[in-house]
Amino acid sequence: MEETGGVKLLGFWVSPFAQRVKWALKLKGVQYEYIEEDIYNKSPLLSKLNPVYGMVPVLVHNGKPISESIIILEYIDEVWKQAPLLPQDPYERAQARFWAKFAEEKVRQSVWEAMCSSGEEKQKAVKSAVEAFEEFEKELKRRGTKFFGGETIGFVDIVAGCISYQLAVHEEVGSIKILDSSRFPAISEWIKNFLNHPLINEGLPQKDQMFAYFSKRSKEIASRKMSHKTA
Amino acid sequence: MAEEVKLFRTWSSGYALRIVWALKLKGIEYETIFEDLTNKSPSLLQYNPIHGKVPVLVHDGKPVCESLVILEYVDETWKHNPLLPQDPYEKSMARFWANFGDDKLMKSIWQLFIAREKDQDVAAVEALENLKLVEEQLKGKKFFHGETVGYLDLAFGWFADFVSILEEIMSLKLVDGERFPHLSSWIQHFIDAPVIRDCWPPRDKMIIKFQVMRENYLAAATPK
Numbered sequence: 001m002e003e004t005g006g007v008k009l010l011g012f013w014v015s016p017f018a019q020r021v022k023w024a025l026k027l028k029g030v031q032y033e034y035i036e037e038d039i040y041n042k043s044p045l046l047s048k049l050n051p052v053y054g055m056v057p058v059l060v061h062n063g064k065p066i067s068e069s070i071i072i073l074e075y076i077d078e079v080w081k082q083a084p085l086l087p088q089d090p091y092e093r094a095q096a097r098f099w100a101k102f103a104e105e106k107v108r109q110s111v112w113e114a115m116c117s118s119g120e121e122k123q124k125a126v127k128s129a130v131e132a133f134e135e136f137e138k139e140l141k142r143r144g145t146k147f148f149g150g151e152t153i154g155f156v157d158i159v160a161g162c163i164s165y166q167l168a169v170h171e172e173v174g175s176i177k178i179l180d181s182s183r184f185p186a187i188s189e190w191i192k193n194f195l196n197h198p199l200i201n202e203g204l205p206q207k208d209q210m211f212a213y214f215s216k217r218s219k220e221i222a223s224r225k226m227s228h229k230t231a
Numbered sequence: 232m233a234e235e236v237k238l239f240r241t242w243s244s245g246y247a248l249r250i251v252w253a254l255k256l257k258g259i260e261y262e263t264i265f266e267d268l269t270n271k272s273p274s275l276l277q278y279n280p281i282h283g284k285v286p287v288l289v290h291d292g293k294p295v296c297e298s299l300v301i302l303e304y305v306d307e308t309w310k311h312n313p314l315l316p317q318d319p320y321e322k323s324m325a326r327f328w329a330n331f332g333d334d335k336l337m338k339s340i341w342q343l344f345i346a347r348e349k350d351q352d353v354a355a356v357e358a359l360e361n362l363k364l365v366e367e368q369l370k371g372k373k374f375f376h377g378e379t380v381g382y383l384d385l386a387f388g389w390f391a392d393f394v395s396i397l398e399e400i401m402s403l404k405l406v407d408g409e410r411f412p413h414l415s416s417w418i419q420h421f422i423d424a425p426v427i428r429d430c431w432p433p434r435d436k437m438i439i440k441f442q443v444m445r446e447n448y449l450a451a452a453t454p455k
């Protein structure tokens with residue numbers, strides 16, 4: 001690839017990780033070329049640009065690839081300074097990084113595990129997910145702002161944002177209930193505000209397509225687990 | 232007004248050691264609080280209520296948790312002797328490899344360490360593949376950061392120590408000089424680097440600690 005400029009994003013239509021990067025680029029008004037990858041049939045381009053993980057998203061800027069969505073967000077924020085995602089103050093930045101990690105590892109990940117597991121494992125995963133939501137709810141309440149970062153969408157909002165449009169689908173596919181709006185009013189309100197932003201809501205995958213995709217994935221993961229157990 | 236910096240750590244935590252090094256490299260005065268994680272202090276639970284883990288850095292009463300987050304905080308607060316590269320792309324690469332070290336590399340090394348003898352060969356394959364990737368990153372460089380120690384060196388610091396511990400306990404050679412010349416060389420340089428070399432936890436204590444851990448894991452894995 002002989003690029004000397006321009007921004008490319010390799011993504012997958014339903015990937016919440018790629019969606020984070022799309023949101024960041026859109027919020028900053030950065031023009032980019034989007035390349036849809038079939039992650040089940042990886043292109044030579046993807047393998048070349050992300051040799052370590054072979055996953056999306058990959059951002060390519062001035063011919064140089066960057067992988068891992070949260071790392072890409074930090075890069076975008078440093079290169080394009082308009083509509084800053086992270087606060088300026090080092091302590092506030094550290095808090096944002098902490099909560100972004102929490103949103104990824106505890107909030108998003110636990111919902112995924114709850115969806116894909118069964119029996120005792122599922123019960124444990126749902127419990128973890130609810131605990132993570134409780135912490136997130138507490139912090140949102142403590143901040144008392146429209147979004148995690150304040151009055152405008154920021155770093156943590158973007159990282160956690162996948163739950164705004166995928167959680168309900170995961171709950172349905174996994175026959176689980178995590179987001180009880182009476183138990184999590186701050187999160188429920190945050191989701192509403194987040195999805196209300198035109199750049200956030202634009203181009204999100206359709207619910208029925210997500211349902212079909214995650215149902216299939218969930219079954220595949222379950223059968224892989226069974227074959228490992230009996231192997 | 233004098234700044235107050237406290238670091239909650241354990242004697243052996245490689246994560247906490249990253250912050251010890253960072254503070255010392257920047258010449259920052261701080262108070263150390265050693266924790267016993269089987270009997271956590273009220274202060275630790277107050278400063279890190281969500282995870283209750285070390286390290287926690289408390290700067291003028293405000294806590295920062297998660298070692299890689301703390302490293303970035305330290306670097307942004309005390310700007311002399313920068314640990315991270317200035318260039319955004321190079322910074323991204325440092326963050327990427329630090330995460331790789333903690334996610335993929337550490338997990339695969341640990342899996343090898345606790346593997347039963349019959350599973351060791353399989354576990355070694357993934358560990359060695361990951362080591363090869365790290366080896367590539369060191370080509371043409373003394374340290375990950377360049378001529379001096381930086382963020383990524385501190386992030387991989389646990390590895391410099393743990394490799395020899397694993398090799399002694401398991402009686403095997405994991406990072407051999409022929410297969411991994413750059414990694415071997417980095418380990419030698421890092422272990423002995425100024426400031427770094429003064430902070431290593433006592434080796435005999437580490438050997439005992441990890442020997443016991445390994446025995447416990449192997450005993451738990453053995454079918455009764």
